[in-house]
Amino acid sequence: GENVEQHPSTLSVQEGDSAVIKCTYSDSASNYFPWYKQELGKRPQLIIDIRSNVGEKKDQRIAVTLNKTAKHFSLHITETQPEDSAVYFCAANEGYSTLTFGKGTMLLVSP
Amino acid sequence: DAGVIQSPRHEVTEMGQEVTLRCKPISGHDYLFWYRQTMMRGLELLIYFNNNVPIDDSGMPEDRFSAKMPNASFSTLKIQPSEPRDSAVYFCASSSSPDTQYFGPGTRLTVL
Numbered sequence: 001g002e003n004v005e006q007h008p009s010t011l012s013v014q015e016g017d018s019a020v021i022k023c024t025y026s027d028s029a030s031n032y033f034p035w036y037k038q039e040l041g042k043r044p045q046l047i048i049d050i051r052s053n054v055g056e057k058k059d060q061r062i063a064v065t066l067n068k069t070a071k072h073f074s075l076h077i078t079e080t081q082p083e084d085s086a087v088y089f090c091a092a093n094e095g096y097s098t099l100t101f102g103k104g105t106m107l108l109v110s111p
Numbered sequence: 112d113a114g115v116i117q118s119p120r121h122e123v124t125e126m127g128q129e130v131t132l133r134c135k136p137i138s139g140h141d142y143l144f145w146y147r148q149t150m151m152r153g154l155e156l157l158i159y160f161n162n163n164v165p166i167d168d169s170g171m172p173e174d175r176f177s178a179k180m181p182n183a184s185f186s187t188l189k190i191q192p193s194e195p196r197d198s199a200v201y202f203c204a205s206s207s208s209p210d211t212q213y214f215g216p217g218t219r220l221t222v223l
């Protein structure tokens with residue numbers, strides 16, 4: 001089955017800096033890659049996703065890039081703010097219906 | 112739309128008791144997923160349904176766990192008997208396509 005590795009497990013940045021979280025996947029058939037943000041005690045919420053026919057997607061301060069050849073994708077957050085502090089999960093679809101999640105990255109943005 | 116609804120939000124029970132978690136998916140969504148989240152194991156898919164039919168239950172830890180979806184607007188996850196190692200946050204998610212999933216608020220289960 002699909003295996004998703006996520007790095008780093010924790011990331012500390014200063015407010016205004018950029019943050020990058022990277023994920024690799026194993027199944028070359030995967031074609032959908034969402035990113036979820038989970039604040040403490042809350043549900044995972046979809047923040048951005050990308051499909052395999054696109055190399056990059058942006059939404060304001062966040063962007064995701066995909067390299068299908070290397071089987072890795074990354075989340076980029078620019079001009080980080082304290083409210084960006086949360087756990088971020090990457091995922092890749094497995095087969096037709098399910099998602100395999102990475103272990104998560106705890107992002108801490110210090111004022 | 113109210114989003115995915117789960118109840119209860121918190122459940123504290125004693126070892127050996129039966130626990131029932133409930134989920135109402137987003138109206139019109141035909142996929143429903145049950146996940147368990149722990150610090151050690153992250154987000155684990157337990158089971159998922161398509162059009163009320165269980166498709167893959169390979170993630171269900173053992174026979175103590177069972178899930179049903181009697182209609183398009185309701186699903187249950189039952190643990191009987193419960194054990195302390197079942198303590199976790201259980202999320203329900205739904206989707207209208209096979210991939211984009213929307214999560215409920217979760218049920219925090221504590222088994223003493």
